[in-house]
Amino acid sequence: MPVLAIDTATMVSSAAVATKERLLSEVIMQLKKPQSEVLMDHVIDALRTAHVTKNELTGIAVNIGPGSFTGLRIGLATAKMMAYALDIPVAGVSTDEILAYHYPVENIYSATFIDAQKGNVYFSVHKWEKGVLQTVRELSVLALDKAIEICEHMDKPVVAMGDIAQRKEQLFAQCINTKVAPPYHIMPRAANTAFAGIDKLAAGKTDNLMTLEPLYIRRSEAEELWEKRQKERQNDGNKL
Template sequence: MPILAMDTATMVSSVAVADNKKLLAELIVENKLTHSETLLPHVEQVLNMAGTKKEDLEAVAVSIGPGSFTGLRIGLAAAKAIAYGLNIPIIGIPTMEGLAWHYPVPGIRVAGFIDAQKGNVYTAHYKWNGSDFDEVKSIEVVALEDAIKICSELDGPVVAVGDMVSKKMTKLDNLPENLIIPPKHTMMPRAANIAMAGLKKLAAGQVGSVMDMEPIYIRKSEAEVLWEKRQSKLTSSVSQSADTFPGGEGKGSIK
């Protein structure tokens, strides 16, 4: 029985249907339309392309980050709604683990570089063990130059994948000799990879909960950072007012 897979962690929107034998259908789009506009119509289109009824789906696999906060929320909300409505399992796949599935090849390390804004990247490293990927460096946020330096200190070839490779790294000079920059179509997210990883986890019984699954954010969103700054300023302002006006608890209070 087939599974539905989707990846909305970056500007790329991708939906696929696959089973244990083959990839049945896949749609990959990168344009100015938002995921909220395109995702569900793409799900319907891919199911039609695959000749699969939604009632025939065995599970839903979805990329859970890190990546675009809005994109991740849209993808996970859609996956949860579909899984809940059809009463089928949901499987969360870390975005960079999905990227690693471009290169199920022994002897190389796959390094993810996903835009974390302000010159930073989400990064993690994976190695193929013959049947699946092992995470050999856990996900973290570092400056792009530090992520590149980490790769330069490793023995053997390292393949770079993720949106920051095409955004920034292809424009850099003097990249480490062991760092391989692949063609763009083999470095960007695709739902087929999420499907392959999802099929492995489904066979192993590694499924998630519709109620409890959350995106992997790693860092706070820009909106949260700005809100905390405003709250800090507001708290400071209130404290200063208490020190100034009679009846407060500060130096200007009347007791």
């Protein structure tokens, strides 16, 4: 039964329709255009290309991050709205899990390098064992050079993925144990979101529409700035 997948966590905007057996369609675009302008067109095109109507969908999978604060909110709001209107379950999948679905093979590690601003990355490491995805290192915020160092000391080859691996590929040039994924496997995409979501839905791991939220890991820069200003105002008030 078909599942719709939505991925807007990064500058890649994509939507896909898949069943457990195969990918029916995928629309993907990596351009600097607002997700709000292109997402619904991608959803409509993915459904039309797959010859699937919205009423035939049995679930929705959505990337919940980490990633772009704005993109995540747009994608999640769309997924929740459609799931509510169609009365079907929704499964949230993290960016690092989605990236790991690019390489569902044993004897390598999949490492996530997603921009966390200020020289930091959202970093995690996964591996596949007997067809099951396993977490080797939990998702956290690390300095980019520290994350690369960790990969270089791992006991198996590491494939680096994510927007920082794409933009900072030159930093990996001298790495021995860590290689950057090719362009078609370096960013999260809805096809991976779909199959990761299908696995979660099949296992009964659905999310509550009312409580499902983006996986931010850290607060946005705007929130940090707001808190800083509030503290400054409070300190100024105490001085009076």
